[in-house]
Amino acid sequence: MIAGALAVLAVAVGLVLMALSESIVFFHMPSDIKAKAIPEGQRIRLGGLVAAGSVKRGQGTDVEFAITDTAEQITVRYRGVLPDLFREGQGVVTEGKLEAGRIFRADTVLAKHDETYMPPEVAKALKEKGLWQHGTPPPAVTVPQPAAEKK
Numbered sequence: 001m002i003a004g005a006l007a008v009l010a011v012a013v014g015l016v017l018m019a020l021s022e023s024i025v026f027f028h029m030p031s032d033i034k035a036k037a038i039p040e041g042q043r044i045r046l047g048g049l050v051a052a053g054s055v056k057r058g059q060g061t062d063v064e065f066a067i068t069d070t071a072e073q074i075t076v077r078y079r080g081v082l083p084d085l086f087r088e089g090q091g092v093v094t095e096g097k098l099e100a101g102r103i104f105r106a107d108t109v110l111a112k113h114d115e116t117y118m119p120p121e122v123a124k125a126l127k128e129k130g131l132w133q134h135g136t137p138p139p140a141v142t143v144p145q146p147a148a149e150k151k
Contacts, residue, residue, distance in 0.1 A: 026044055026045065027044070027045040027046075027047055027093070027125075028044050028045065028046055028047070029046075029047060029048050029069040029072075029125045030046070030048055030067060030068055030069050030071070030072035030073050030074045031069050031071045031072045033046070033072070033074060033098065033102070034072055038098055039098075040097075040098050040099060040100060041097055041098070041099075042097065042098065043095070043096070043097055044095075044096075044097070044098065045093055045094065045095050046067055046074060046076070046093070046094050046095075046096070046104050046106070047067070047091070047092065047093040047094070047125065048067040048068050048069045048073075048074075048091070048092070048125075049067065049068055049069070049070075049089060049090065049091055049092070050065055050066070050067060050086070050087065050088045050089060050090055050092050051065070051066040051067070051068045051073055051088065052088045052089055053088065054066035054073075054088065055088055060079075061079055061080050061081055062077070062078075062079050063077075063078050063079075063082060064076065064077050064078075065078075065088075067092060067094065067104070069125065074102055074103075074104050075102065075103050075104065076094055076096075076103075076104045076105075076106050077103060077104070077105055077106065078094070078096075078105075078106040078107075078109055080107075080109070082109055082111070083109060083110065083111040085111045086109065086111040087111075090111060091111075092109060092110065092111050093109075093110045094106035094108065094109050094110070095107060095108040095110075096108065
């Protein structure tokens, strides 16, 4: 009876772990995506700072912007209503999938909710890279323009 109960428990634990593994979403910064060679189509959370000058609004609720950790940046495409406090230079976490050409297709965008808050994952990653310290504003970041577009 004990062996049977342990077998049932092992199967139950195995099923729970399988279910959880499909719903776990890992957090990455733009530099991590390049360094770890994250495969296309994998669901991840991408966080960093919204690069200054990168927000481009399309038709309807389509928007494109860049997320950067000051070392690398990734273009994000999102269809939907952005949070009211979304703006350039602020911390943001997006959730979605990486597509070809280092384009990130987001289905969720989370932005800070007051002047002192930055998503914990973003703050931790920026602090680890020595790019931000609590109590100081996040670094100003800009999107470098290709030579053909500079005026």
